Amino acid sequence: MRYNALFGLGLALMVVALYLVFIYAPTEKTMGDTQRIFYFHVAIAWVAFLAFFVVFVCSILYLWKRAIKWDIIARSSAGLGVLFTTLVLITGPIWARPAWGVWWTWDPRLTATLVLWFTYIAYLLVRSYAVEESRGARFAAVLGIVAFVNVPIVYLSIHLWQTHHPPELVSDLGTSMLVTLLVSIAAFTVLYILLLVRSISLVKMEMQIKRLAQEDARLNPRKE
Amino acid sequence: MDNLNYLFAAYTVIWVAVFGYVFFLHLKHRRLQRQIELLEAEKDKQQTN
Amino acid sequence: MKDYVKIIAIVWKDIISEIRSKEIGGSVLVFCLLVVVIFNFAFQSDEAAIGLVAPGILWVSFTFAGVLGLNHIFAAEKENSCLEGLMLCPVERHVIYWGKLIGSLIFMLVVEAIITPIFLALYNLPILLPGLALIIVLATLGFVSVGTLFSAMAANTRAREIMLPVLFLPIVIPVIIAAVKATGLILDGEPWGELWTWLQIIIAFDVIFLVISALVFEFVIEE
Numbered sequence: 001m002r003y004n005a006l007f008g009l010g011l012a013l014m015v016v017a018l019y020l021v022f023i024y025a026p027t028e029k030t031m032g033d034t035q036r037i038f039y040f041h042v043a044i045a046w047v048a049f050l051a052f053f054v055v056f057v058c059s060i061l062y063l064w065k066r067a068i069k070w071d072i073i074a075r076s077s078a079g080l081g082v083l084f085t086t087l088v089l090i091t092g093p094i095w096a097r098p099a100w101g102v103w104w105t106w107d108p109r110l111t112a113t114l115v116l117w118f119t120y121i122a123y124l125l126v127r128s129y130a131v132e133e134s135r136g137a138r139f140a141a142v143l144g145i146v147a148f149v150n151v152p153i154v155y156l157s158i159h160l161w162q163t164h165h166p167p168e169l170v171s172d173l174g175t176s177m178l179v180t181l182l183v184s185i186a187a188f189t190v191l192y193i194l195l196l197v198r199s200i201s202l203v204k205m206e207m208q209i210k211r212l213a214q215e216d217a218r219l220n221p222r223k224e
Numbered sequence: 225m226d227n228l229n230y231l232f233a234a235y236t237v238i239w240v241a242v243f244g245y246v247f248f249l250h251l252k253h254r255r256l257q258r259q260i261e262l263l264e265a266e267k268d269k270q271q272t273n
Numbered sequence: 274m275k276d277y278v279k280i281i282a283i284v285w286k287d288i289i290s291e292i293r294s295k296e297i298g299g300s301v302l303v304f305c306l307l308v309v310v311i312f313n314f315a316f317q318s319d320e321a322a323i324g325l326v327a328p329g330i331l332w333v334s335f336t337f338a339g340v341l342g343l344n345h346i347f348a349a350e351k352e353n354s355c356l357e358g359l360m361l362c363p364v365e366r367h368v369i370y371w372g373k374l375i376g377s378l379i380f381m382l383v384v385e386a387i388i389t390p391i392f393l394a395l396y397n398l399p400i401l402l403p404g405l406a407l408i409i410v411l412a413t414l415g416f417v418s419v420g421t422l423f424s425a426m427a428a429n430t431r432a433r434e435i436m437l438p439v440l441f442l443p444i445v446i447p448v449i450i451a452a453v454k455a456t457g458l459i460l461d462g463e464p465w466g467e468l469w470t471w472l473q474i475i476i477a478f479d480v481i482f483l484v485i486s487a488l489v490f491e492f493v494i495e496e
Contacts, residue, residue: 037234044238063492087241094234118443125439129431139426142489143440146419149485150444157447157474161454191242198249205256212263219270 010190043184051081059144076199283372308334328456347428366491
């Protein structure tokens with residue numbers, strides 16, 4: 001029941017966000033209408049970062065409490081994080097090209113997102129290459145903590161490195177733009193939560209299957 | 225204005241990705257659900273034997 | 274037994290076994306040198322360009338050599354089940370971390386001490402630079418702080434040779450950025466101002482990740 005309510009909210013927010021992005025928000029002076037990519041691009045980036053934060057918190061909780069539910073949330077959030085981060089990395093260049101004439105700029109935000117992307121991938125890899133699941137969970141948790149702590153350092157170092165390169169991208173926003181951005185962020189946050197809940201329930205189903213299969217194998221040893 | 229092509233491309237990518245992922249989750253749900261039903265049917269069969 | 278005695282024992286054990294087997298030291302050295310030389314051919318022999326990319330070449334070669342060396346820290350332990358033996362000893366887990374860390378730090382510093390003068394000579398750069406030594410020591414400390422942690426992790430994973438760089442490289446990007454920048458400044462003979470900013474980043478990284486790695490290390494090697 002609560003899920004359906006959340007789904008309705010998410011859908012409503014998304015429709016409102018789309019209206020705001022395409023109709024309500026004013027056309028930007030220098031970049032024209034392509035600037036409208038910005039709203040969803042930033043909203044997705046924010047949610048990707050949120051997902052990573054969730055991974056960070058759940059990693060700590062998992063190593064501390066050893067309750068499997070923390071690991072389930074962490075791994076689901078990480079999967080979503082990869083998805084959203086990939087989207088940021090795709091929409092970024094699509095926006096940059098008409099706006100600044102280049103596909104890629106090594107600006108702190110985009111570059112830090114790229115590094116984040118690599119770390120997420122490493123997080124998922126360390127799970128699938130682990131010798132056993134519990135180990136994979138532990139290793140991933142450690143990585144989740146180390147990587148998140150690293151984020152501000154990465155951002156700072158790229159920012160300092162940047163001083164000779166094209167300046168940072170975002171100018172100040174008028175109120176209507178701000179509203180559009182906030183609603184977009186809210187819409188994607190709800191989307192993230194919905195997808196997270198779904199992913200978690202899928203993981204639980206997988207675990208249930210494993211349990212059932214094990215019981216089955218135990219009760220009926222196959223006579224090969 | 226061909227700049228709108230970029231706008232279109234960006235939003236298309238987002239929607240395709242999000243819907244694609246939702247669809248992927250849906251398929252996975254169906255597959256897992258079927259497996260659970262199979263296994264539970266097996267279990268019931270074993271228990272009645 | 275005091276903790277530092279145990280740490281020294283672990284370091285000594287590693288040094289002895291490395292000297293006896295000569296397993297990896299020589300090859301890492303040669304590899305490092307090869308990378309330096311190959312990069313020279315990768316860039317056209319333009320004097321000015323070389324000056325710009327030289328710091329990058331140095332640190333890329335150190336990074337690659339570092340990955341090889343780091344792989345080794347726990348690979349041998351894993352293969353000979355020494356790690357289990359080590360864990361049966363009544364030592365706290367972070368002691369093992371410090372021991373392994375110092376061992377690999379020494380290893381890397383030796384390699385770097387040999388390669389750096391050769392590198393500077395090959396590129397016709399001034400050889401006696403105490404500032405450069407400082408940068409190298411601090412940055413290497415950053416490398417091995419997380420490298421030791423991830424080496425232990427990768428050793429317990431399938432495809433360990435590729436897992437280590439995949440885990441390790443994204444995390445040490447700030448160190449690489451700062452080290453390359455700082456090295457460039459030193460080689461250009463720049464004054465201290467900007468250099469200090471970069472050193473601060475490396476030092477901050479070192480402190481933060483030494484502490485964190487030491488704390489989480491036990492979770493990585495527990496059975």
